[in-house]
Each structure stands twice: as structure tokens, then as C-alpha cells.
Amino acid sequence: MVLYFSGTGNCLAIARRLAEHCGEQVMSLYDAATTDLTQEKLIGLVYPTYYFNPPKPVLKLVEQLRISPSAYVFIVIPCGAQTGNAIWAVERILRRKGIKVAYCHKVRVPDCSAIGFGRNPNEQKWKFEKFAQRVEQIEYDIAMRRHIHHFGAWGVAGWLCALPFVERKTLPLLQPAVNPEKCIGCGTCVSVCPQANIKLVAACHEPVSSNGQTAHVALIGNDCAQCLSCVHFCPHQAVQIASNTTLKAFQYHHPNVKLKDMIRRVE
Ligand SMILES: Cc1cc2nc3c(=O)[nH]c(=O)nc-3n(C[C@H](O)[C@H](O)[C@H](O)COP(=O)(O)O)c2cc1C
Structure with a gap:
């Protein structure tokens, strides 16, 4: 194994x-x-x-x-x-x-x-x-x-x-944070976080989306392993490190591994 x-x-x-x-x-x-x-x-x-x-x-x-x-x-x-x-x-x-x-x-x-x-x-x-x-x-x-x-x-x-x-001193430099302006609450980061440390919460900047439903944004908890899967797999580049904007061109994952392979198994 x-x-x-x-x-x-x-x-x-x-x-x-x-x-x-x-x-x-x-x-x-x-x-x-x-x-x-x-x-x-x-x-x-x-x-x-x-x-x-x-x-x-x-x-x-x-x-x-x-x-x-x-x-x-x-x-x-x-x-x-x-x-x-x-x-x-x-x-x-x-x-x-x-x-x-x-x-x-x-x-x-x-x-x-x-x-x-x-x-x-x-x-x-x-x-x-x-x-x-x-x-x-x-x-x-x-x-x-x-x-x-x-x-x-x-x-x-x-x-x-x-x-x-x-x-x-260095840990905060690679601490991911969600940019609520870019996050659309798709939940990709929630499903790839191996620590189950991200959840969706009601957005405070825009409580209701265009279809009348409450808009959600991702919130990262205190148990981050800093694996950066949330940063690299976010389809909207809404998770960033140390306030630096994440660019699509800078996102990385191994070419033989797909998003579906990284989704955390839920009991
Ligand atoms: C928070 C963090 C710290 C890292 N520190 C080191 C390091 O000290 N030395 C090193 O050679 N690589 C370091 N790396 C690079 C990772 O070890 C490397 O990218 C690894 O392949 C990631 O594995 P994964 O793709 O399976 O997550 C670091 C990566 C991260 C995210």
C-alpha cells in the first residue's frame, strides 16, 4: 500500500x-x-x-x-x-x-x-x-x-x-485567504481541502444573488496545513496568499492529476 x-x-x-x-x-x-x-x-x-x-x-x-x-x-x-x-x-x-x-x-x-x-x-x-x-x-x-x-x-x-x-515568521507568508470579492461560493476549495478546514458561509457583502438565493463565500478555518490546494484549484483565483492576487498562469498542479482526484473522501 x-x-x-x-x-x-x-x-x-x-x-x-x-x-x-x-x-x-x-x-x-x-x-x-x-x-x-x-x-x-x-x-x-x-x-x-x-x-x-x-x-x-x-x-x-x-x-x-x-x-x-x-x-x-x-x-x-x-x-x-x-x-x-x-x-x-x-x-x-x-x-x-x-x-x-x-x-x-x-x-x-x-x-x-x-x-x-x-x-x-x-x-x-x-x-x-x-x-x-x-x-x-x-x-x-x-x-x-x-x-x-x-x-x-x-x-x-x-x-x-x-x-x-x-x-x-515564515508561516504567515504562505497562509491562504479568500478574497470575498472574487469568491462565488462554488465550494471547490471546500472539497479539496484535506483538513476539511474550509466552509461556505453567507456572504456579507452581497447577501442575495441574482436568483434570489443567499450568496455564499468560502471561509478558511484555523486548521490549515498550508498545502495550497485551495489556492491552486480555485477556478476563480479567489484564494490568495499574503494578499497577492492569484493569477491563473501561476496556478499549478501536477499534470497527471485532475481536480476530481484531489476531492476529499467524505464518510
Ligand atoms: C507551505 C509550503 C512550504 C514548502 N516548503 C518547502 C521546503 O522547505 N523545501 C522544499 O524543497 N520545498 C518546499 N515546498 C514545496 C513542496 O514540497 C512541493 O511543491 C511538493 O511537491 C508539494 O507536493 P504536492 O504537490 O503533493 O502537494 C513547500 C511548499 C509549500 C506549499
């Missing part, structure tokens, strides 16, 4: 490829946290790097996983540049649970954060070319059940960014 956490589809696309190659299924980490996986002989974890760390929900979800200590466990991390602490942090949690990670590696992908996303087609081109080679190598390694740890380099920038006070 290959488990993933994904906001803009890079992790889902990689998880699907690796799963297909080893004849396994993919499952969202949210579903995996409530599933008994102790019979699985192979467990893959594919999640992004956020601020040189794993996304906060990933840490909680991995704590809850029920997997067998005899399973072959691998971690693959897509990142814009550097993984920093992203592999170690999850490896530590698994080790405490008596589970050994057999293999880990990183894959550089077009970055979905505000700094890099979709801005530079050349960057996307070379990253996707390298991406293909790296994923092929990982597929091979996993099929051979190899035991290799590529933790990725740290670098000064990664070390600094993982410091708690730097994180506190």
Missing part, C-alpha cells in the same frame, strides 16, 4: 506510479490512519516538504498508523529544493513504533509554494525531465527491495528554516 499526503498532486502522482510499479494500491494518509494495515507487506509514504519539515498533519497521521514491523517501508519526498528534516522526522516516529524504514529518497518537482509555482516553464521542464529519471530509479530500487537511505543534504538555509522562530 502506498500512502500519500498531497495538496497539488505531486505526491499523489508519484505515489500512483510507485504503487502501479509494485502492483500495490494508493491510499490517502487520512484514510490510512483509521485502517488496519498490519497485513500489508509493503508500505510506502509519499508526502511533501513544508518549511524543511513534514507537513504538520503528516506527523499526527503517521503516529496513528497501524503497520507491521516486518513490512518493507519506504519514504519518498517530493520537494522544490531541499528536504531538510522531512524524512528524519517521520523516520523517528516510525522507529519509536518499532518500525524500520528500509528506503528513502527525494524527488525534485515544480514547487507549489508562492515562491516558485508555475512561474518558470523552463524550471518545470528540467525538473520533470529529472523527475522521470529519479522516479524510474526509485521504482527499480523498491522493486528490488533495496535498503538505501538518501536523506538529502541539509544546507544552512534548511537548518535555519527548520528553527521554530523562523517558522513562526
